[in-house]
Amino acid sequence: MKKTLALLFTISGAVALAAGVLAIFNPGQLALGQNAWGVAIVGLIFFITGMGLLRSVQE
Numbered sequence: 001m002k003k004t005l006a007l008l009f010t011i012s013g014a015v016a017l018a019a020g021v022l023a024i025f026n027p028g029q030l031a032l033g034q035n036a037w038g039v040a041i042v043g044l045i046f047f048i049t050g051m052g053l054l055r056s057v058q059e
Helices: 002-025 036-056
Strands: none
Touching (some): 002 036
16 A cells, blocks of 8 residues: 555656646646646655655565
8 A cells, every 4th residue: 555655656746747847947838827836846745755655665
């Protein structure tokens, strides 16, 4: 269960981080009019959280 959640956080964080960074450098490219910096920061938080969970899970 913990490993699945970690993978979900890592993948969704990477996608959000990539979308946010792309939207920062190409204004107006982010769907739904979200703030690009907010999406990038939330993506970074999710990515770091997922990586931390993956490190703590014993196989």
